[in-house]
Amino acid sequence: MLIVYPTRGEAGFLRERALEQASWRGRERLVGRDWQALELGLGKANAAMTLGAFLEAHPEVRQVLLVGIAGAYPGAGLRAGDVVLAAQEIQADLGTVGGLESLGMPALELEARRYYNHLPADPLWTSQLHALLGLTPRPFLTRDAVSETHEEAAELERRWGAAVENMEGAAVAQTALWFGVPWAEVRAVSNLAGVRDKTRWDVPRALEALARSLEPLL
Numbered sequence: 001m002l003i004v005y006p007t008r009g010e011a012g013f014l015r016e017r018a019l020e021q022a023s024w025r026g027r028e029r030l031v032g033r034d035w036q037a038l039e040l041g042l043g044k045a046n047a048a049m050t051l052g053a054f055l056e057a058h059p060e061v062r063q064v065l066l067v068g069i070a071g072a073y074p075g076a077g078l079r080a081g082d083v084v085l086a087a088q089e090i091q092a093d094l095g096t097v098g099g100l101e102s103l104g105m106p107a108l109e110l111e112a113r114r115y116y117n118h119l120p121a122d123p124l125w126t127s128q129l130h131a132l133l134g135l136t137p138r139p140f141l142t143r144d145a146v147s148e149t150h151e152e153a154a155e156l157e158r159r160w161g162a163a164v165e166n167m168e169g170a171a172v173a174q175t176a177l178w179f180g181v182p183w184a185e186v187r188a189v190s191n192l193a194g195v196r197d198k199t200r201w202d203v204p205r206a207l208e209a210l211a212r213s214l215e216p217l218l
């Protein structure tokens with residue numbers, strides 16, 4: 001299993017369990033008992049290019065799991081420390097404000113299936129994680145830009161029906177789909193989306209919960 005994470009700050013629990021720490025094209029690479037982990041970098045471009053290059057160089061990878069922190073939308077009923085599993089990723093900053101459909105061009109076309117803004121997590125891998133980790137799949141949203149106000153976050157939640165937002169998920173999803181590798185995503189809530197005051201974030205609580213939740217996999 002290949003675990004991927006955006007920033008080194010989110011991977012302390014993996015580093016503690018790694019048998020080997022290395023570097024791959026300037027990105028941190030950790031090797032565990034029956035997993036490896038790779039730092040992606042922040043945002044969609046970093047995530048897509050790093051994962052794409054790694055999958056091209058490592059055709060033996062059979063599953064990808066993206067882990068990290070996320071911002072929760074106001075109506076999602078989530079707070080810092082809650083851990084969520086992705087049912088799908090919604091690439092909300094591609095196309096018009098309402099998405100790609102109105103442009104009539106998909107983001108990805110595979111075997112006659114057209115993907116616009118919605119990118120489904122692998123159903124089997126996700127159902128296995130649901131059973132193993134006891135997490136309920138929820139819709140995730142990705143933009144390179146973060147929500148900066150409550151109103152912005154609430155509008156994204158209303159328009160797309162997502163529970164949480166992040167900056168890399170859709171890029172990992174689209175890359176994995178294109179390479180034909182099952183992908184899944186688990187994130188811990190660090191903050192309410194739209195809140196920029198870091199004193200109202202709780203990243204340590206989120207990362208502790210993420211580590212606890214993923215223990216059965218490590």
Ligand SMILES: O=C(O)c1cccc(C(=O)CC[C@H]2O[C@@H](n3cnc4c(=O)[nH]cnc43)[C@H](O)[C@@H]2O)c1
Nearest residue numbers: 006069070071146147165166167168192193194196
């Ligand atoms: O400085 C800010 O206002 C700010 C607002 C939101 C997120 C950030 C980050 O630095 C996020 C880094 C990292 O964490 C994920 N993340 C966590 N919370 C959110 C969020 O509310 N919206 C989007 N992404 C979030 C993200 O995937 C990044 O990898 C700074």
